[in-house]
Amino acid sequence: MDGLAVGSLYALIALGYTMVYGILKFINFAHSDIFVLGAWMSYTVALCAGWPQGQPTHIANWVLFVLVAVGVAGGVYALVGRLRLGKIPSGAWTLLLVSGWGFSAAGLVLVARALFAADQKLVAGGVILLVSMLTCGVVGFSLERLAYKPLRKAPRLNVLITAIGVSLFLQNVGQLDWMFGTRPQGMPALLPDKVLATFGGTPGATAGSWDVQPIQVRLLDVIAGGTSIILMLALDRLVFHTKLGRAMRAVSFNERNAALMGIPVDKVISFTFVLGAMLAAAAGFLFGQKYSGLGQPAAAIWVLLGLKAFVAAVVGGIGNIRGAMLGGLLIGLAEMFVKAYQSPAVVDIYVFGILIFVLLVRPGGLLGRVGVEKV
Amino acid sequence: MRHGVDQHAMQPGASSLTTLVRAWAPVLACLLLAVVLQMVVGPLLVSAGWDFAAKLLLDIGINVILAVSLTMVNGFTGQFSIGHAAFMAVGAYVAAGIVYYGSFRLFGSAEMAGGLLSSAPEGRQGAWLTRGDALFGLSILAGGVASAGCGYLVGLPSLRLRGDYLAIVTLGFGEIVRVLIQSQTTETLYDPEEIAKTPLWQLPKYLGGALGFSGLPFYTSLFWVWVFALLTVLVAYRIKSSTYGRAFLSIREDEIASEAMGVDTTRYKVRAFVISAFFAGCAGALFAHTVGVQLNAGELGFVKSFDIIIMVVLGGLGSISGAFLAAIILTILPELLRSVSEYRMVAYATALILMMLLRPQGLLGVREIWDKRTWRWLTGSRTRKRGGS
């Protein structure tokens, strides 16, 4: 059960990796940091909304400040553009969009606060999830525009290195004092939790032995697993049953031809990034609920989690959305079995072992194909 | 033109003596330079009160080995290894195990038993090299060889995997190595009698696990570090400037064309991994026996790998001198920036991104500082002949 819940979280993160890879053919190393950001954002927002726990971080003020600054800059830019060129430049629209997006997030924080005051904790939790998803969406959008877009024609190695750079950047900016700081924090419980049911198991079983553990169904796991599955189904529908999804698939198939067919490639790519970032943020939120401790942003544990989600994407067949879901669940379950029957310390060996094994046996992943370079 | 290579090969070039000198003089020069660093520069720095500079020279040397060795994989053949620190870890633990338990078995304790060339500048006496040094030197090589073996294993999947998939495998390998070491028992044996009693094949279990391997003798000196650093550079340079270097570079430029010209790309990629891993293993062995280091696999994870990658990328993918310079700069810089250390990584990350956006080939590209083209580029007198249609 635990495995299913964790697996579905992996799957959520893996989706972001896979979508970006499917379209731009590069590993977005910064994706795991978006996930971390999502977890920390929900923590911050929860504090702003009034949850009485832990040390406040300073980020809220800064976010507000940056939003106002961006908004003002966008406004000025738009005005200048209007006066000098007679039309509002697209850059100004971007800035205004970002700031508008941020303001609505700020508004939502206030809503969450009111809901919390009114003791509607579950709804407030949902709003916090939304805020954190929105913020990460904006961050994903900006990253794509600033760091990756100029490199779209560059060799893949360069993009890979840039992604590592972005990842290090996010981690270390997050660690600064005026952001989240370097201290681990406890995540307030935003969602209810209780044991719903217990099945079977050998009486008196202890961890690490070959006894069968009793299986506990916890409400939190159900919520976490349920939320991720709902999000995944929504994504699946979006990609396979809407016009936008068709555009995404077209771009992933052949960017140049898609552009020739009149698909706004840039917008589709941005949208993909935003979508991936939002899913990662949701995973971050749920993860924070499941394991109430938040490590510092650059803590190895986070990076490792992101890496494992990435492993899930590769195992399932990178670039393949359903593969990512499958891979996530597979890795989550494998992890839980190893934890239960062997030692938690060696989990990673198995995870990466699976990765190497799958890559050697089926280089394209379970559901993936291997492209052949045309000569 | 069918005659070509074979006939000319028989031509007596310069006299055999000159050839011999030109082949071995640089090697001797490396040795000599390392001795000078150890016997002259080190004591001078210490007597001037700059102990930290002497220590820094050790770190620089180790980083030079790491960066230059990674250049052979990431720069020459254009593969992307993000698990370089794992090779370092393998070398470090193999060497540390040999030196630590070897010292107990041979000398009865893990005390430093080195000669002049491996001692710290203070209170020097005795022979230049001792049995302890021999043990240490052999253990470095053993670490290198063990690591090269791992390099072979990691390189093999390149039979089937292209660029970024291979990168993932190196990453996975790195994590597996780290976790394997960390999940061992945390015990380290320190009782000579117990160690003497324990059969040899059981000793590799006691390497400190997650707690780290402590109590290692500090053999690593300016001499040892710089002998290996300079030899690494020499070997890298000689490979790059030879026909084999061109074969490596051609893989990075265009694998299909390279294969069509008769370069067995798989074999060369594996080779690059093996050589690179060998030197990384040596660097790990040296690192393990440095003053103030407590060997811990946790520190040799992907964060360390990324550090090395940054050096290679900033220096210029494929440039030995670039990697050398970047290793020096990126070792000194953090010391200077200690007061604002929390911004250090932010600055690195920004530098990395900006470098990719503005100068994607790195500081020097594939060039070396001593190339003619570099000087033309530096002095701005770039007279490119444009012609044809």
Place this chain on the structure above:
Amino acid sequence: MSALVLEASGVCKTFGGLKAVQSFGISLAGGDLKGLIGPNGAGKTTVFNLLTGVYTPDEGKIALAGRSIAGKRPSRIAAGGMARTFQNIRLFGELSVLDNVKLACHVRVKHSMWASVLRTPGSRAEERAIEGKARGLLDLFDLADRADEQGKNLPYGDQRRLEIARALATDPKVLLLDEPAAGMNPQEKKELRDLIRRVRDEFKTAILLIEHDMGLVMEICERITVLDYGKTIAEGTPGEIQNNPRVIEAYLGVEAADAPSGASNA
């Protein structure tokens, strides 16, 4: 006529449901100069890829100097004496022009990498020999004064010639040229024609040429094979090909404009 250096028969390759090449056969002896033509998508480059080992043939025999090479790695086949150029130029862009050619000499190198690292007398002599050979080839191809430039900075025509020089540096018995005249102006084409002949005469290499410029093909090739939809529809001397009704049919309407002196004149 000397012994056959390249002998292929019954070579087939299918991609998915598409029969890209069907029972293709050709034989070349040292000094032969043959052409391979056909409308776009006829499978000409696929034939090259099959001969050089980039693709493994589904069926058929390919022998290079009497030894079967079907299914071997491209590098082994290159070592056996097959060299090629690429339709979409594949130079080592960051390397200098000289190094591009020197790299191609690598396949004949005898000393080991350790000898290189230790700079043994043998390795030095061989490096010198490579240098001499590469410079000689650059002279022949009129690229000597560009030796130190990066491959990617050369003008288009020079890049094409450098590709041929590079292929020759592997000491090939068979040289496959994939549209060497593409993108060249008439003057350059004329020079190329003389160059190809000279290469054939001086190096005694068998040459197989894919080319869309019918003038060039008809002028220099002794025999021509015509492909259409993967099938060999004609084989013969330029004169025979020009008057072959099936060839005219394959070309008319599709590439009539591209083939003024060939199919449409006939």
